[in-house]
Amino acid sequence: MNQNTLPDKIIELIGGKDNIESVIHCATRLRFKLHDESIAKEAELKKIQGVIAVVRSGGQFQVVIGNDVSSVFKQIEASIEDRKLATEETTKTKNTRSFVSVFIDIISSIFTPFISVLAAAGIMKGLLSLLINVDLVKAGTGTYDILFAASDAIFYFFPLFIGYTAGKKFGGNPFISMAIGGALTHPLMLKAFEASLISGTPRATFLGIPVIFFNYSFSVIPTILAAWASSRLEKRIHPLLHSSIRNFFTPLICLYIIVPLTLLLIGPVTTWLSHSLALGYLWIYSFAPWLSGAILGAFWQVFVIFGLHWAFTPLMLNNLAVFGHDSMIPILVAAVIGQVGAVAGVFVISREPQTKTLAASALVAGIFGITEPAIYGVTLPRRIPFIIGCISGAAGGAVVGLSGTLVFSFGFPGLLSIPQMLPLAGADSAFWGGVTGVALSAMMSFLLTVLSAKIYWKALPASA
The missing domain is CATH 1.20.1310 (5 helical Cullin repeat like)
Known part of the structure; x- marks a missing residue:
């Protein structure tokens, strides 16, 4: 089937534009959340040339396209841009979905948009290690520093990327949660973390409360929960503010509340959880x-x-x-x-x-x-x-x-x-x-x- 007609046929067979709650894509799949999966014609979809398979899993209606998924997704996105996709809060099936379905949907939605860049940066790190091992590049040289920075940037500033995609997923302003992620990786926060390591005790307070600093670069869970908290707060305060001030007062209040809350509570608790998960996996693996x-x-x-x-x-x-x-x-x-x-x-x-x-x-x-x-x-x-x-x-x-x-x-x-x-x-x-x-x-x-x-x-x- 011609690639120009494939997106239209997919939209038709899943129940039309109005049946699409949201859609994202990963390396090979279109991942739809439909208002009503029962009206999607799965058998007919499987027969279309260009569709490899159809899978219902994790609360998603997944159409496997293969390597051309990105171009098909762009055409579908363009076809439905004239209507607003529903957010997580408006889904009809929100209260009936299993925990596993919700979890996988959240994780795939957060990581899918930049997973290919993440993989590319990881490969680049591996190739840099190879170049060092065969003595083609030496650590400490300009060549090494530039290649290392290119491969390490997405990991070092991971909370910014997670903040943006998590903010979108939770229905908030993604730039607010991105700013929160940026605060976690700000040089002042990293400097405070290094100082606390040397002293062994918290070196800063917020309104008299000791702040336990961690290195949040590369972190995942703290930023996701901070983005969720920010999105929940944003949805509650935005309607309460007058239209003349809400556009800048909403992010102002979110930053004032969520950044300190993350550094005082969300960050330390989720960092402990992260270490517990890592040690738990290590225990199973070591056994x-x-x-x-x-x-x-x-x-x-x-x-x-x-x-x-x-x-x-x-x-x-x-x-x-x-x-x-x-x-x-x-x-x-x-x-x-x-x-x-x-x-x-x-x-x-x-x-x-x-x-x-x-x-x-x-x-x-x-x-x-x-x-x-x-x-x-x-x-x-x-x-x-x-x-x-x-x-x-x-x-x-x-x-x-x-x-x-x-x-x-x-x-x-x-x-x-x-x-x-x-x-x-x-x-x-x-x-x-x-x-x-x-x-x-x-x-x-x-x-x-x-x-x-x-x-x-x-x-x-x-x-x-």
């Missing part, structure tokens, strides 16, 4: 790292199918903020490459030009960490390759977990994540353990897919 790797490697693609993988994003970012590294992403690389190996097996064994074309496209996307085209278009319809990919991901994930492999920056789990496993000091055994686990996952899934084709799945139609 049996190979088992953690096997379980996560086996079920990651299942989580992707239902859109549940978004629930892990804050945990990965929290690990990076608290520890400076994360052990989950290396395991996920093995899970992703397991599915990629299965796609490569389908590509090699298939004699159908259309299947080869689809598999080739899915293979390229999978290498960069985007597995939806591989799952929905290639492996899942044939069942056995998908299962093999999950089993291979479990095997590779177990090796990665046992090796204790870490990444030192965020990114989509794909082959480009491998440089991110390199510490600045040089490659160690944990790095090579991660490479071994990923290689095992790829080879195992490829070989088993090719061998099993002659026994079972080749005889099945793609839609079986």
